[in-house]
Amino acid sequence: MHVDQITLKDIGLFQQEEGGSIAEHINFTRTSGGKIQLEKYLAHPLSSISRIQERQDAILLFQQDYAFLEAMQITNGTVFVIDKYFETGVNYIPHHPGLLQAYWYQFWNQQDYALLSYSVSHFTLFIQELKKWMLQFETKQSNPVIQQWIQKMQPLLSNVAFDSLPVDAKNNSMLENIHWGHFFLYQYKTQTRLLLQYYYEIDAIYSMATAMQNFHWVFPTWIASDQPQIQMEAARHPLLEHPIGNHLNLDSQQNLLFLTGANMAGKSTYIKTIGLVVYFAHIGMGAPVSQMKLTLMDGLISNLTIADNITKGESYFFNEVQRIKNTVEKIKDGKKYCVLIDELFKGTNIQDAMKCSIKVIEGLQKLRHSLIILSTHLYEISDAISIHPNIQFSYFETQITQKELVFHYQLKPGVSQDRIGYLILEREGVVDLLDHL
Numbered sequence: 001m002h003v004d005q006i007t008l009k010d011i012g013l014f015q016q017e018e019g020g021s022i023a024e025h026i027n028f029t030r031t032s033g034g035k036i037q038l039e040k041y042l043a044h045p046l047s048s049i050s051r052i053q054e055r056q057d058a059i060l061l062f063q064q065d066y067a068f069l070e071a072m073q074i075t076n077g078t079v080f081v082i083d084k085y086f087e088t089g090v091n092y093i094p095h096h097p098g099l100l101q102a103y104w105y106q107f108w109n110q111q112d113y114a115l116l117s118y119s120v121s122h123f124t125l126f127i128q129e130l131k132k133w134m135l136q137f138e139t140k141q142s143n144p145v146i147q148q149w150i151q152k153m154q155p156l157l158s159n160v161a162f163d164s165l166p167v168d169a170k171n172n173s174m175l176e177n178i179h180w181g182h183f184f185l186y187q188y189k190t191q192t193r194l195l196l197q198y199y200y201e202i203d204a205i206y207s208m209a210t211a212m213q214n215f216h217w218v219f220p221t222w223i224a225s226d227q228p229q230i231q232m233e234a235a236r237h238p239l240l241e242h243p244i245g246n247h248l249n250l251d252s253q254q255n256l257l258f259l260t261g262a263n264m265a266g267k268s269t270y271i272k273t274i275g276l277v278v279y280f281a282h283i284g285m286g287a288p289v290s291q292m293k294l295t296l297m298d299g300l301i302s303n304l305t306i307a308d309n310i311t312k313g314e315s316y317f318f319n320e321v322q323r324i325k326n327t328v329e330k331i332k333d334g335k336k337y338c339v340l341i342d343e344l345f346k347g348t349n350i351q352d353a354m355k356c357s358i359k360v361i362e363g364l365q366k367l368r369h370s371l372i373i374l375s376t377h378l379y380e381i382s383d384a385i386s387i388h389p390n391i392q393f394s395y396f397e398t399q400i401t402q403k404e405l406v407f408h409y410q411l412k413p414g415v416s417q418d419r420i421g422y423l424i425l426e427r428e429g430v431v432d433l434l435d436h437l
Helices: 005-010 032-043 049-064 066-071 076-087 099-108 110-140 144-157 160-164 174-187 189-215 267-282 316-331 350-364 379-385 421-427 430-435
Strands: 221-223 229-235 246-251 256-261 291-295 299-303 337-342 370-375 391-401 404-413
Touching (some): 005 267, 005 299, 032 076, 032 189, 066 189, 076 174, 076 189, 099 110, 110 144, 110 189, 144 189, 174 189, 229 267, 246 370, 267 337, 299 316, 316 337, 350 370, 421 430
Parallel strands (some): 221 291, 256 370
Antiparallel strands (some): 229 246
C-alpha cells in the first residue's frame, strides 16, 4: 500500500501529538535496535494479503507464547555491552593461552580484562537465550516469518564451540574468560552482528504482540476482491483515554462518506482513526476496532493538515488546491485507494468554497474504485450532492444545554445542522469584551 510522508504526518504515526506519537504508544521493544526495526515495519505497509497474514500469524504465535517471551532476559543493556565490546580497541587477546600467559595478560591489561570478563557474561546470556528461543519456536516453522529466522539462526547457533559454552558465565575462570573473549571478538563477530539483527526483528514483533495484548486490538478479516470494501465496528483512536467507538461501511456501491458536525464534535479525530486503522491492518498488525473486514488497498491518501508557504508566496487555498490536484492525479489510475479529506477549502470565502467543494465531490464520487471520507462545515451543499446514491451522510451531534456544549462523539446518519460558533464566542467571554470596548 502506497503512503506518502504527508499522510504519515496527518495520521500522527511518527509525529508527536498531544498524547505522543502512535509509534511510541505501541513501542514495547526491549532494545534500541528493536525500536529501529519496529519503526521500519511501521513505515512500510505490506503489499499482499499473503504477506500481511504471515505477519499476523507470527504475532499470534508470539501472543500464544507471550509468557515465555516476556521471561527472556536479553535487554538493551545486553546488546549495548556486546556492541561496546566490539567497538572498544582492547589489546590483542591471546588464543588458548597457558595459565602463566593468562595471568600476564590480566596483569598488564587490567581494564581490558575487566571489560572482557564483563562482556563475556553478556555474550553467554545472549547466545543461551537465543538457543532457548529456537527450542521454543522450532516447532512453529509452518509460519514463514518464524521459519526464516530459524533457518538463518540455526547454523549460527549450532557452532561446535558452543558445546562447551557455560550456562552462566559468572563463575568463569580467568582462562575461560580469555578463551571466550578471543572467540567472540576474532572468530564470531560477524555472526554475532547477524544474530543481533535477527533478535531486533524478533523484538519488534514482540512489541506488536504486546501492544495488541495490552490494548485489546483485533486482527482484520481480509476480503479478496477487485472491488474496494471497508467495514469496521467500534473504531477508536489509540491515544484517547476513554474513546468512543464508531463504525464505517464503505464499498463500491456507497464509496463516499460526507461527514458533518460542529467544531470539536469529533470529525478530525474520526478521520484520523480510520486512517490509522486501515494503516495498521496493512502492516500486519491488529487495529483498535472490535471487528473489521477490508480488501487490500493500493494506497492511503490524506488531505488533513494544509499550510501556506510564505517563502514560495503560496496561499493556504493554493496549497489546498494542489493537494486535491495531486490526490485526483493519483487515484484516477483505477486502483483502490482510501482517501481522507478534512474540511475542504477553508482558505477561501464561503461562496467559492461551496462551489469548489461541490465540484470536487461531484468528481470524486465517480471513482468507485476509491473509498472516500470527506468532512466539511458547508452543510448547505448536502442538497446539491444528495442526488448521488453512492454518497453516505453522517454527522457528529452537539447538544446545547444552558449555553453548555455536550459532545457525544457518536456518529449518526444524516447531516448536522449545528451552528455553535457564536455560542463559543459568547461562552468564552469575547462577546462581552467586545460589547464593553
